[in-house]
Amino acid sequence: MQTKPDFIDRDDAVTALRTFIATGSFRPGDRLPPERELTVMLNMSRNTLRGALDALEREGAIWRHVGKGTFVAAHGDSADTGSLAELTRQVTPVQLMRARLSLEPAIAREAALNASNVAVIRLKLACGRCLEARNWEDYEARDDAFHRIIAEATDNVLLLSLFNQLNQVRRAVAWGTVIRQSPQPARDHPSFVEHDAVATAIEARDPVAAHAAMRTHIGSVATRLFGED
Numbered sequence: 001m002q003t004k005p006d007f008i009d010r011d012d013a014v015t016a017l018r019t020f021i022a023t024g025s026f027r028p029g030d031r032l033p034p035e036r037e038l039t040v041m042l043n044m045s046r047n048t049l050r051g052a053l054d055a056l057e058r059e060g061a062i063w064r065h066v067g068k069g070t071f072v073a074a075h076g077d078s079a080d081t082g083s084l085a086e087l088t089r090q091v092t093p094v095q096l097m098r099a100r101l102s103l104e105p106a107i108a109r110e111a112a113l114n115a116s117n118v119a120v121i122r123l124k125l126a127c128g129r130c131l132e133a134r135n136w137e138d139y140e141a142r143d144d145a146f147h148r149i150i151a152e153a154t155d156n157v158l159l160l161s162l163f164n165q166l167n168q169v170r171r172a173v174a175w176g177t178v179i180r181q182s183p184q185p186a187r188d189h190p191s192f193v194e195h196d197a198v199a200t201a202i203e204a205r206d207p208v209a210a211h212a213a214m215r216t217h218i219g220s221v222a223t224r225l226f227g228e229d
Helices: 010-023 035-042 046-059 086-092 091-112 115-132 136-153 159-174 192-202 207-226
Strands: 062-065 068-073
Touching: 010 035, 010 046, 035 046, 046 159, 062 159, 068 207, 091 136, 091 159, 091 192, 091 207, 115 136, 115 192, 136 159, 136 192, 192 207
Parallel strands: none
Antiparallel strands: 062 068
16 A cells, blocks of 8 residues: 655654654554554655654654664653753753763673674774765764664664663754864864774674773763863
8 A cells, every 4th residue: 555645744744653652552662663554554655754753763752773673762750850851951061971981882892792794884884974074064963873873783772772862962962062163074083083993893893992992982072072081
């Protein structure tokens, strides 16, 4: 069965998808139906559906694992830290970077232990795409993809979920405070070499080197952006 071209706007599509999840008895960690089924269930085109999925992923309502599907994310306890939106109002850039220093080296270590050959190839391609970025917005999106591929490479849905939540806060907290002095990363930007070091350690299946390389990278980013190490 094919769906007809739809004229639903982005906000309506996001609302429809959010309502579908809320009324469908989905629990945190449950996998949503495949996109081809969702387009029929929600009567929207594939492109419109993907736009809605992207919006909910940015909100932290869902997370996606390449090759495995789309999953419902866990929501924070409103009596404790609250929603991700509330977290972004409470967390400082320095606290954010210290959280990254705690979590992402451990994720890189697990990636070195569990990454598939396909994951390693994707990671090396992501390094190249970062190097080819033509502006900072493009670079940040590609850098985001690089770090997410590492989290996916752990083959651990809990670590990926934790990374996704941290990443949602990072997007809201960190980059809005950064003032760039150039239109794009220079060819000798330190992150390029640091990315290569992380990818090389993961490819070599060296968990100690992967942990150290990622810690060096995040510490370097913190120093450049916020004067923290």
